[in-house]
Amino acid sequence: MTAIEGHTPTLDPEEARRLRQERLERIGRWLLPLAIMILAIWLWDRVCVWNDIPKYILPRPGVVLQTLHDDAGLLFSSLLVTLRITFLSLALAVVGGVGLAVLFAQSKWVEMSFFPFAIVLQVTPIVAIFPLINIYVDNQTTKLLLCAWIVAFFPILSNTTLGLNSVDRNLRDLFKLNGATQWQQLRYLRLPAAMPYFLGGLKIAGGLSLIGAVVAEFVAGATGQSSGLASRIIEAGYRLNAPRLFAALILISLIGILIFLVLSLISHLILRRWHESALKQER
CATH class of the missing domain: 1.10.3720.10 (MetI-like)
Incomplete structure (x- = not known):
């Protein structure tokens, strides 16, 4: 095996940074809305509990x-x-x-x-x-x-x-x-x-x-x-x-x-x- 054949190609820092950014964007596209939705539902529930709101006005x-x-x-x-x-x-x-x-x-x-x-x-x-x-x-x-x-x-x-x-x-x-x-x-x-x-x-x-x-x-x-x-x-x-x-x-x-x-x-x-x-x- 020659030195060239045994060499593992490495990405330059800019390309690696771009790939990481794309990976984070793919994850964030789904994770961020889901997290915000869960937080909103939790706040909705807490507001009902903290203010003792009856269910005929705002149900939990x-x-x-x-x-x-x-x-x-x-x-x-x-x-x-x-x-x-x-x-x-x-x-x-x-x-x-x-x-x-x-x-x-x-x-x-x-x-x-x-x-x-x-x-x-x-x-x-x-x-x-x-x-x-x-x-x-x-x-x-x-x-x-x-x-x-x-x-x-x-x-x-x-x-x-x-x-x-x-x-x-x-x-x-x-x-x-x-x-x-x-x-x-x-x-x-x-x-x-x-x-x-x-x-x-x-x-x-x-x-x-x-x-x-x-x-x-x-x-x-x-x-x-x-x-x-x-x-x-x-x-x-x-x-x-x-x-x-x-x-x-x-x-x-x-x-x-x-x-x-x-x-x-x-x-x-x-x-x-x-x-x-x-x-x-x-x-």
């Missing part, structure tokens, strides 16, 4: 967890109702937003004609639109679905339209020089280029669809056994059942976080091999 975390266990049947059945509205509205927002964005990309006249109406839907509060929906729509589920769709629709439309219009002009000219039709440009150039923008809008719309579903239940005043989590919050508030109210809020928050994480994972898996934003995460 243990009481909320016990309520979540005891009322699991009621709360999780309502959760399924809310999730159904959330995912249906998100699916409709994706289909409608992408479809309309493609039409906008194919014709500037269509974009100039209809985009202002999309903006009007976005900037008008849903609580102001709902009375009209309540007049013209009889089915309760359809009312909730329409409200949630209005909230989730615009981020998909706006981001996808921006992506389709952000194609490199030189690449577009190259496609035209090679005789590509508009639909060929759309399929092989503009849609792939718009994918990061669409996925960014999807992550936004995922959270907004959940918010829209919950807000729609609030403004609709939905009640009954087949109602969503918002109705459980309203009911618990009227009955001063703070533990159930907090349990429903925790479920909504956890589902919102889960939706964001799943959509972020989907975005990363799609973009990781070719887009710069995902390639940076791979390094």
